[in-house]
Amino acid sequence: MNKDVKISINGVAYEKSVPLRMLLVDFIRDEAGLTGTHIGCTYEGRCGTCTVQMDGEAVKSCMLLAVQADGREIATVEGLASNGRLHPLQEAFNEHHALQCGFCTPGILMNTEEFLKENPDPSEAEIRRSLVGNICRCTGYDHIIDAIQTAAKRLRQA
Amino acid sequence: MTTSESSATTVSSAPESSDWVGRSFKRKEDHRLTTGKGQYLADIAAPGMAHLVFHRSTHAHALIKKVDTSKAAKMPGVLAVITGAELKDQILGFPQPVVVPALEAKYPTFWPLALDKVKFHGEPIAAVVAVDKYQAEDAALVIEVEYEPLPVVLDPEKALEAGAPRVHEIFDDNEMFALTFTGGQTQEEQDANDKDVEALIQEADVVVKQRFRVHRTGVTPMETRGALAQWDESDGLLAHVTTQRPHIDRLALADMLSIPPQMVQVIAPRDQGGEFGVKAPFYREPILVCHMARKLGRPVRWVETREEHLMCVSQERDQIHDIEVAAKSDGTITAVRDRAIGDAGDGCEGVYWGFLMPFLGAALLPNAYDLPKCDIKLRVAFTNKSALSPARSFGAFPARFALDRAIDLVARKLGMDPADVRRKNLITELPYTSATGVHYDSGDFLKTWDNLTKTIGLTAFRKEQAKALKEGRYIGIGFAVGAELSGVASEVLVPMENQPGYGAATVRVDPRGTVLVFEGDAPGGQGHETSLAQIAAQEFGIHPNDIVVKTGDTSITPFGSGTIGARAGSYTASAVSIACRRLKDKIAVIMAHDLKLEDATPEDFEFKNGEVIYKGGNIRKTFVEMTNRIIMMPLDLPEGVDAGLDETAFFEADKPMICFSCHGTIIEVDADTGQFEIKKYVTSEDAGTVINPLIVEGQVQGAVVQGISNTIFEEFVYDENGQQLTADFENYQIASAADVPRVMVTHAGVPCPHTPLGTRGLGEGLPGPVPAALGNAVSDALQPFGIEITDLPLRANKIWAMIQEAKKKTAA
Numbered sequence A: 001m002n003k004d005v006k007i008s009i010n011g012v013a014y015e016k017s018v019p020l021r022m023l024l025v026d027f028i029r030d031e032a033g034l035t036g037t038h039i040g041c042t043y044e045g046r047c048g049t050c051t052v053q054m055d056g057e058a059v060k061s062c063m064l065l066a067v068q069a070d071g072r073e074i075a076t077v078e079g080l081a082s083n084g085r086l087h088p089l090q091e092a093f094n095e096h097h098a099l100q101c102g103f104c105t106p107g108i109l110m111n112t113e114e115f116l117k118e119n120p121d122p123s124e125a126e127i128r129r130s131l132v133g134n135i136c137r138c139t140g141y142d143h144i145i146d147a148i149q150t151a152a153k154r155l156r157q158a
Numbered sequence B: 001m002t003t004s005e006s007s008a009t010t011v012s013s014a015p016e017s018s019d020w021v022g023r024s025f026k027r028k029e030d031h032r033l034t035t036g037k038g039q040y041l042a043d044i045a046a047p048g049m050a051h052l053v054f055h056r057s058t059h060a061h062a063l064i065k066k067v068d069t070s071k072a073a074k075m076p077g078v079l080a081v082i083t084g085a086e087l088k089d090q091i092l093g094f095p096q097p098v099v100v101p102a103l104e105a106k107y108p109t110f111w112p113l114a115l116d117k118v119k120f121h122g123e124p125i126a127a128v129v130a131v132d133k134y135q136a137e138d139a140a141l142v143i144e145v146e147y148e149p150l151p152v153v154l155d156p157e158k159a160l161e162a163g164a165p166r167v168h169e170i171f172d173d174n175e176m177f178a179l180t181f182t183g184g185q186t187q188e189e190q191d192a193n194d195k196d197v198e199a200l201i202q203e204a205d206v207v208v209k210q211r212f213r214v215h216r217t218g219v220t221p222m223e224t225r226g227a228l229a230q231w232d233e234s235d236g237l238l239a240h241v242t243t244q245r246p247h248i249d250r251l252a253l254a255d256m257l258s259i260p261p262q263m264v265q266v267i268a269p270r271d272q273g274g275e276f277g278v279k280a281p282f283y284r285e286p287i288l289v290c291h292m293a294r295k296l297g298r299p300v301r302w303v304e305t306r307e308e309h310l311m312c313v314s315q316e317r318d319q320i321h322d323i324e325v326a327a328k329s330d331g332t333i334t335a336v337r338d339r340a341i342g343d344a345g346d347g348c349e350g351v352y353w354g355f356l357m358p359f360l361g362a363a364l365l366p367n368a369y370d371l372p373k374c375d376i377k378l379r380v381a382f383t384n385k386s387a388l389s390p391a392r393s394f395g396a397f398p399a400r401f402a403l404d405r406a407i408d409l410v411a412r413k414l415g416m417d418p419a420d421v422r423r424k425n426l427i428t429e430l431p432y433t434s435a436t437g438v439h440y441d442s443g444d445f446l447k448t449w450d451n452l453t454k455t456i457g458l459t460a461f462r463k464e465q466a467k468a469l470k471e472g473r474y475i476g477i478g479f480a481v482g483a484e485l486s487g488v489a490s491e492v493l494v495p496m497e498n499q500p501g502y503g504a505a506t507v508r509v510d511p512r513g514t515v516l517v518f519e520g521d522a523p524g525g526q527g528h529e530t531s532l533a534q535i536a537a538q539e540f541g542i543h544p545n546d547i548v549v550k551t552g553d554t555s556i557t558p559f560g561s562g563t564i565g566a567r568a569g570s571y572t573a574s575a576v577s578i579a580c581r582r583l584k585d586k587i588a589v590i591m592a593h594d595l596k597l598e599d600a601t602p603e604d605f606e607f608k609n610g611e612v613i614y615k616g617g618n619i620r621k622t623f624v625e626m627t628n629r630i631i632m633m634p635l636d637l638p639e640g641v642d643a644g645l646d647e648t649a650f651f652e653a654d655k656p657m658i659c660f661s662c663h664g665t666i667i668e669v670d671a672d673t674g675q676f677e678i679k680k681y682v683t684s685e686d687a688g689t690v691i692n693p694l695i696v697e698g699q700v701q702g703a704v705v706q707g708i709s710n711t712i713f714e715e716f717v718y719d720e721n722g723q724q725l726t727a728d729f730e731n732y733q734i735a736s737a738a739d740v741p742r743v744m745v746t747h748a749g750v751p752c753p754h755t756p757l758g759t760r761g762l763g764e765g766l767p768g769p770v771p772a773a774l775g776n777a778v779s780d781a782l783q784p785f786g787i788e789i790t791d792l793p794l795r796a797n798k799i800w801a802m803i804q805e806a807k808k809k810t811a812a
């Protein structure tokens, strides 16, 4: 069974007829062609590589159906940089070598972008707790913490 | 906790402005990866692409009586359904020579799909190709398989017993591989050696005898496996595969599918979401994907689910070591005897066959210790589990745990500090060849070790520990070391894997003075595009941004055996360096000719800041001028010199090289609950000349956390019927950011004398010392209870039970 949906991703509206069972992550990747959002687990919501924002809130797009996003605003990593300028998080991740393979990175960026809005001056322990839903297999997390701290500082000063 | 008395040499001593090696240059890969533009396998599509989904066994050991695909074939969108029985007549099976080690072992015959029996829960039985991914999944679900269950054998020791159910009927028993690693080649030599070791054990002042068990765990990457195959009648096969060794895959695919190799192109996507050894084998699934693309004449893609991944690959470690260590009263170890048992699972896996990991683990067991007398024997069993597949600290993780834990037990018996016993037995004179024949080229182990104990503050810690104990707090310190392969020389890789060990690179200079570097290996997050650019930049005196590194495509890169064994920093970096140097010589010769500098030799020229400088007369030309002149204006060249600036180099060290790493950790255990906290984790590295300190720090931190996660959190669990209980991330727990400590990385290295730039590759072996360091620290903390950790995983409930047991004993 199909349903017509209108989902806005990074400000662009996608009007499609999709099967009811289609996952939001598949809609983002296959229908909108935005492959920066990844799939790292069998939809158990554990790895966090599929994290996007729905109406400003970080969500795991493998845990939602596309039809649940009908009429909503989705933000993905592709929309994080604006007007050709990288987001402070993206810059800081590069400076601190906070990514190796980069597979976890988009999810972490989208999770953390929201987290820093709620908690602009987090402690290291708070940052670590904010990341429990995003597994990174490569970095051991230290550089990610460093990058988030740097970005938080810059965002506070901005 | 302890105050660090650190004066540790953290690298980044500011390099000269023109030096690119030694600089934490920001990675070139990151822009695309932080903006969502990375192209991992699942992001690559082809027009008209169909999707392949496997139907996998629900039994661990069973005869296949019938596979009914009729319903599946009629499902909407289905293009093809294939079973093992059909496939057997269409392609060749394993083993094929290029993916079989040159070691005597039992190599089972198998096809990508099971034929008449399944040997582990998750073995592929059939596959569906459909237009749409959801349709393929639906159809795979309705394939009906009739099984006749067989008795399962899961414990490797039981598997080796006479009369155990056989995993492979074609063999008489389940002993897949057995080897004596010490004493010599002949039985007589080995027997004589065994006797010597026995005598040393008999006459030793102390002997420790202990069984150590390391569970099944590995380093599963965040990106699963996958393949996308395209077929063209005239061009042949184009296969994108998640792989660390595209060139080997190409040869093996050509063999199995009977396609002339020149018609096979394999591309490892330049973005791979982690590999850690897991993507090094030649697996069965991509073969079927390629075959189906050829059969259907349309592109076919398979993207592995996490469930499939955890059921079939990423499972490593899983060894038993019965170890005896004999020592003199001053702490000098005189002999080591080890009887190791490995669990290969069903062993059906190209290149590694489930037993190469325990094989190398046994060979690496002596580690960085001077142990001239060892008696080491290994047996590897087939069981009804998925084949072991490699994970960084390849095979060595359990061996490191066993020996470095045993050393603490020796210290305990002698009333010495384990750190002192460890230091006493470290190799001081290099080069050194271990009792198992492993060659250690160079390094300064004591310097690296002393840097660690000083940085972590061992002396101050012991005082603090005594004080804490009075307050009823249990804190402990633990150490372990790792002498790890830094690249795998042909001398080792040819006999071990039937493959060459050299590092290869092609350097192509552009007329505009920019450079392309081609690497035949296939990185997955290690930052080769940056590190190798830094090497070429250093050599040519140009900016790394003027250099682009291409990897993983067999049609444009020189042959290489793959991104394995920490070889990039040693072998591949050296190949880049040598190719650059040959081109520099050529440029110098032509410049000397043009300027009529009759006596000038290439050594008189320097490449710096975009210029080629004749040092004798301070005559300069820009690099661009020279490259343009040589490539675009090949007139009046010196005699015997060709036009063009293209060079391929193959680097092979004379002898295998190593890198050395020491780990120390401080842990506090809550004796009421068994919970423990890692308060501090420090490493001291000898990685030779460091190309990019930030990248190296990231490698070490990541590897240590993988080791911590393997030791404490992760475990593949099978129930008594061989059903896998841990095929998702809820049950297979990987450490999160909140679970792990900061990892402090320090360096005390000396440049490697065997590579052009003094570099050493590191990364592969780094998780190895972690389990012993943690086990030693917890045991050290719990000495008041006399507790010694011998089994992994290291979990609070187990520690709690041990404390209860110990308390009962003292009460009694």
Ligand code: FES
Binding pocket: A038, A039, A040, A041, A042, A043, A044, A045, A046, A047, A048, A049, A050, A051, A060, A061, A062, A063
């Ligand atoms: S894909 Fe793993 S949480 Fe969504």
Ligand code: FES
Binding pocket: A098, A099, A100, A101, A102, A103, A104, A105, A135, A136, A137, A138, A139, B222, B273, B274, B525
């Ligand atoms: S960078 Fe590879 S998983 Fe995080």
